[in-house]
Amino acid sequence: MGVMNELINPGVVRSLERILAAAAPGHSLTRLAATAGALDELTLRERTDLLSRALLADLPGNYSGAAAIFRRALDDPDFAGWMIWPVTETAATLALARKETGDFEDCLALLAELTPRLTAEFAIRRLLAADLDRALAVIVGWTSHPDWQVRRLASEGTRAYLPWAIRVPEITDRPAATLPILDALYRDPVEDVRRSVANHLNDLARHAPDEVVATAARWLAAPDANTPRVVRHGLRTLLKKAHPGALELLGFPPASLAVTPPRLDRTVVELPGELAFDFEVSNIGPAEARLAVDYVVHYAKANGTRAEKVFKLGTSVLGPGESRRFSKRHAFRQMTTRRHHPGEHVLELQVNGVRYAPTEFLVRTDTDVGRDGDLTGRQI
Incomplete structure (x- = not known):
């Protein structure tokens, strides 16, 4: 995070x-200048707040005066990058100080003007929190804005x-x-907006989840060439969670399958290390089967319980009587986003939302313990 702070x-x-x-000729910016020597040990968010407090002290104490300065600053092409974040926060603070005036709507307009220089998606949250309906009444109009970055702000700034x-x-x-907002933008010509x-x-x-599936179904009923990809990406969590409606909508209905237990290349994984496994899926039904193949790792937690995470493995189509073998190498390394704990873990297969063959394996941190080369895991 140190690099981000800088x-x-x-x-x-x-x-x-x-x-x-x-x-802003005639305005002294002494408070802002002083912040240059006070950034050490502060996070990026803390630096943003420090600069915003300085701007509030240096600039006129009302929204309209500060907004006029920020708009004049837009004439300078160097007015861009991460300096924009504290500017947007300052504008939001001043606008919310007198929310009953037109400052609220003008601040939204100013954020739309500033967002091409970085993004106003963080400051806009405060306006949404203050009066969601009032803010959305303006933001929905951005969906037809000629600048794609403003259209993106309409979607990104309002994410849950x-x-x-x-x-x-x-x-x-x-x-x-x-x-x-989403209905207006899902067929946007710009990939960043669609994403x-x-x-x-x-x-x-x-x-x-049910409302999301219904929305995706509406989009697929009136698609363009990019709509299937937007829907797949938008339903990715529901697909991992085996939501029946999402699976059906994406073309992975229930199927008659035989799934072999996973064959592990070891039953003990030393940290850091990898677990390789493979398994076979067979279509034992009379019709073609479209498969969404995932696997689930149930990680041991420090308190002795387990927490699961679903990983995508692939998709496939099997005709009646056909089989396919799948294989994967899964890494176990300490990361800032996941701390591994020693203990019994479980690998489970998931095909079209149905779970198969939970199989235990051990994760250890003791490097003196030899690796177990047994190719079978213990099913539970």
Whole structure:
């Protein structure tokens, strides 16, 4: 995270000071200048907040005055990059100070103007949290904006679980509230916009799976060439969770299958290490079978329980009587996003949402213990 913190550094502060000084003649930016020497040991978010507090102290104490300065600064092409984040936060703070005025709507317009210079997706969350319906009434209009980055902001800024951003509980409580935005953008000509739409839909799937499947079905009924890909990406979590409607919609209905237990290349995995396994799927039914093949690792936790994670393995089509062997090597390495604990783990296969053949194996941290070369695991 240290490298991320340096996205706002003393050089960025000095550039922002120069740009705003030119856009705000007569205003002293002493507080902003002082932040250049106070960034050490601060996270990126903390640096953003520090600069925003300085801007609030240096600039006019009302939204309209500060917004005019920020708009003049847009004439400078160097007014871009991570210096934009504290600027957007400052605008939101001032606009929310007098929410009953037109500052609220003008701030949304300003964020749309600023977002091509970095992104305004973090600051916009505060306006959404303050008055969701009022904000969405403006944001839905962005879906026809000529700048694709503003169209992307409409989808990305309103995601339920936008990374790095504050949560807006009303979005999760009212999953239908943002669907008009997605309906307008799922066929957008720009890939970055469509990807945001898919990620937004996947966020909604956490708490409104049936509504998400119904939305995806509507899109597939009026598709363009990119719609199937958008739907697959938007339903990826439901597919892993074996949601019947998602599986059916993506063409993976129930099938008559025989699945062999996984054959492990070892029953003990030393950290760091890998577990290789293979297994066979056979279509024992009378019709062709389309397969979505996954595997599940049930990781041992420090408290003795297990936590599962589903991993995609592939798709396939088998005719009646046909079989296919699948193989995979799964890595076990300590990461910032997953801490491995020694103990009994379980590997489980998942085909078209049905779980098969849970098989135990051991993860150890003691490097003195020899590897077990047995090619079978212990089914449970």
